[in-house]
Amino acid sequence: MNSQPSVHGSIQRRLVVLLLIGAAVLAVLLYFVVQSIARQIAQESQDNILSASAISILDSASVQNGEITIDLPYAAFSMLGTVADERIYYSISMGEDFLSGYEDLPGPPGSRGSDNVFYSTHFRGEDVRIASTRRIVSIGPVSQVLEVSVAQTLDGQRETLSRISRIALAVGASFFLLTALFATIVARSTTKPLHRLAESVARRGPKDLRPVAAPVPSEMAPLVSSLNSFMDRLQNSLVQSEEFIAEAAHRVRTPLAVVRTRAEITLRRVEKAENRAAVREMIRAIDESSRSAGQMLDHAMVTFRADHLVKEPVDLAAIVKDTVERLQPLSELRDVDLRVAGLEPAEIQGDPILIQNALRNLLDNAIKYSKTDGWAEVSLVRDAGRAVVIVKDNGPGFPPDPAKRLVGRYSRGENVTGTVGSGLGLTIVDEVARAHNGALHYGNSEEGGACVKLSFPFS
Amino acid sequence: MREVVVSLFMMLMASAPALAFVIEDRTTFGPNNADTVLRVVSTADIAFFAPIVRPFLDGNPNLAIDYTVASSSDVMRAVHDQGLAYDLVISSAMDLQTKLANDGLALSYRSPSTLALPDWANWRDQVFAFTQEPATIVVSNAAFDELDIPRNRQELISVMRENPERFRGRVGTYDVRQSGLGYLFATQDARASETYWRLAEVMGGLRAKLYCCSSDMINDVVSGDLLIAYNVLGSYALNHDDEDAFTIVLPSDFTTVMLRTAIIPLTSENPDLAGRLVDHLVSQSGSGKMNFLTGTGVLGAAKEISLRRIQLGPGLLVYLDRFKNRSFVSEWESAILQ
Incomplete structure (x- = not known):
């Protein structure tokens, strides 16, 4: 860009x-x-x-x-x-x-x-x-x-x-000076439509892909018509991507949910120990692919929206509270105590959908990697002109050294092989943070669990 | 004291390199053992030059001026034909001075003094006028006891016509064949007005006497031989000892004014010093025999509008032409020698 x-x-x-x-x-x-x-x-x-x-x-x-x-x-x-x-x-x-x-x-x-x-x-x-x-x-x-x-x-x-020679010299010189002045004016007025077009295109919002309608000189018409057709194609392709993501989410998630329900029902009916193990394995695989697909779609959506970021005022505290409420059922299922430690009021400029997505991934991770009967804690503080969301858990924490690489796509910590995950969660969070000029810091808290800080600038 | 010497001036103009350069007078102003000697050749006599040059020599104690007096035609012969080395040429013959400059024998000189000169007093930064001397009519007071003194040529013609017996043989003017200045005055008069030829005819009818020099005419007026002298240098008359014997008339129709000029010849060995002498000459204001540019002198009485200064420039060369000279002299002769 x-x-x-x-x-x-x-x-x-x-x-x-x-x-x-x-x-x-x-x-x-x-x-x-x-x-x-x-x-x-x-x-x-x-x-x-x-x-x-x-x-x-x-x-x-x-x-x-x-x-x-x-x-x-x-x-x-x-x-x-x-x-x-x-x-x-x-x-x-x-x-x-x-x-x-x-x-x-x-x-x-x-x-x-x-x-x-x-x-x-x-x-x-x-x-x-x-x-x-x-x-x-x-x-x-x-x-x-x-x-x-x-x-x-x-x-x-x-x-x-x-004497005449001196006069001729003066005439020639003033002719040259006048023409120089004239040339500057001409050059400036000739390039004016170009500047105007460049300005009007630059002034547009990220989603504004309407064709250029203002009149332009005939020499610029091919450029503008190419630009218009290019923007038209871009618009189409963007709409298609968006539709595809939405469609894909629907088409993948729904059948997987159905299959999982069926598998659970089957599990109750099956009596033989080895069959039960097989069905559990199946459910686990379904969970994994469902989660992976979800995150991949999330990732696609985040990438798409981050490229065309539309900022609006966002009440960060409300979003944190809302996200925690939404994930309450999941945490209860896992016997994880998801709690809010403290919310300072903070309003930032950003895309609420992206921010919510990032929060959900963070909390999802915290719940997922917590010990059974563990806890996950989220808080919102203001620090040095930034709003910082802090998420802690009492899971195993991040591996000490290669922590940095976790934001890469599909990379996962070595100490979490037993847990379902796609490796896209932190990538998504990181991309959202970058799109908002924010930052993602993660490490381990003194008690040993993970501690992730997601910060956004206020303006 | 001879302003313009009798000479075969016209013959010189044709061809006469064999004729020797005749020196009339010669002196040295300033100390005998001076480091620098400035050589001046002039038509003006020593008595004229001495008072002018004195303040200049006072300002230059190590300078002497070798001053040679010769007739205008001899001056011309010395500088133009023989190329004798002089540092300054002073002459009343404006035509000859103009010819010297025109023929490339004069050096250009520019100084604040020469640039301040009026246009008519400077030609090509080579010929510099430093006096203006009118041609006047000198009449004997005794002869005009009962008659009105004529104020212009018209009245002069009338008074001579009405009293032929009284004036017969007792009017005088220059012989233009002998005097360069007389020729210059006559040609300029003829150029200015046809009246000149009528006047010449009347004078011819009265058997006018012909002279070489203004001083001779004035002397004859004083002695009573002449009653009217036409075209006399006013400055000479003004300074004559017997001033009461005559009246000087500046003709009111037009008064021809001769400009005495100086040039620095190409042969000058000390042109800078000669230039300073030119500066000295053109800034003279004392009134004596000569009427300097800034002084009043004899011109004081004349009205500017009737003054006709002889113009420096190529026009003067016309009367030096052999044919022009011949035809003018023959016309003059037929008018005045009847």
Whole structure:
């Protein structure tokens, strides 16, 4: 019943971990995407302004008196200084001739496909971005290519990019944190129906084997339906066991009682000494099997009820008194003086049928193993938060050493071979005691007889 | 005392590495046996620099400053073309200083003082402005006995047009072909307003005299040769001995303001100390010839809204372009040489 399930992993943890991994991947992706877009936009805007600058210079060129003149607009350079304090370089050339600016400014790499080209390169120890544009000018009959390149260093752009990079990092990190929070909530809400089901099953009483009726998510429906069918089968099997025990008790005890009565009647009629001995032997055998069967059934019943213990308030003193009264006829038959020494009031939580059964077995043993004309004495005391039933007799007592083994099934003391017994009596008592968190102690009293203490906790 | 020296400044810009670097003046401030010598090349004369540098040297007893004075084009030639080793370059030619920084010949320097500078006084943490000096109109008080003193370019044009006989041959301005500062002022004026070209044409019609330097113009105004001098450094006029002879006008339409700047060149062997000298310069507040950033000086009378500070930055490189220079000078010539 209390066996620990073997646990491997956790749905909730697995959900959280999977969601977090997903979130981390997305966050990193987000970071790189934002960064790359920012880089692209920064590049484009710088290209645009460089291109505008170069084109404005190109547009200021004109041919006057057969000579090229270029009236650089002030804005051509000042516009480049608006965004950041970058260095600027430029170069103006016509055909193969360098006209103005920085002669060593590198031209576009490879062959240019269009009139406007952009390229990044290294110039005077710094990374620069260059926009280059060109057009054809005609001086008299000669047509030549006028080319204007404008370059700008990248300090400001780098600064902007690193700022955007920090923002992207913050966005990615907060995205991850939010998702982590979300993942925890999701995982918790996903496993909630499982927890609810587990709780509702755990809360049930031992005899409550009704099917689970509360609605569950579709994924859990197979589990719940298996559980329901399992409980149904268990219920059936329990009912069958109970019925079998009751039926068996009835079917075994009644015929044996009839046979015994007949045997006794026969005994009175039989005159021959050897026949009488045979019949007595028969009666003894009947007694033994009747008792054994009874105890086996008792044992089955005790085991069954102890497994599904239903506790209710039990007046222990009343039960002791009742049991003693019930066994009075048997003790009189055996000429054993069954007496009650003292009953302190005690109420415990337990199954009255089981407790009564245990008491009956104890008293039965005491009566059985008492000497002829002997006595058996039962008392109820309260001791250290426990109710203790003490049963003493003046029989032979328990064998000194292997006393412990007597609670094992079918084990009997070596000194009682002459007495009818199944060996189940103390086993039953012990099981009842355990089921109630109580204890069974037995030993011999100073006078030599057996002394058995059966104790139950009050709560 | 020559602020900007006559030179073939424009030719230099094209190509003239063969020309020698002409030193106008040279001195050493501080002890002769100092452990460290800081080499400064500057367009400002010794008399200007001496009072500024004195407190700095008092704070650094083991330091001497080797101070070389040259024209702005010679300074450019020394640092840009010949790569002579200096620790600090001080110049009134904002365009040339900007070009030095743009061409990667300046070191970056950051300190609490430079970070506290307004945006217009610091370019790339390499060019630091420490004075602001307006271009003014200086008029002879004697000539304007009966006439109203013009307050802006519009009124200046009117008064010259209405009295051509009186002013013929007696107005003066910079020869932009000779003076780098004159060229800087003229190009900025032209950029600010079309009025400049009308003014140039009126001055050309009156056969304006052309000068290399502000001090010459002021001297001629004092002597009575000139009645009107246009685009004169206000700080020079303010400190002239014969201040009663003329009136300094900050044009109310707009006053072009030049920023004197310092840079630490790449060749500096003692950039930390040079940086401390920059800190010292930008935190000057004494008023004298120069109008320091924090002082009032000659600008005290001007309204902030009419001030037009020449902006440090790549825009200044436009007028250094060969073609731009050629077309501007030819336009200027056609206006002023009639």
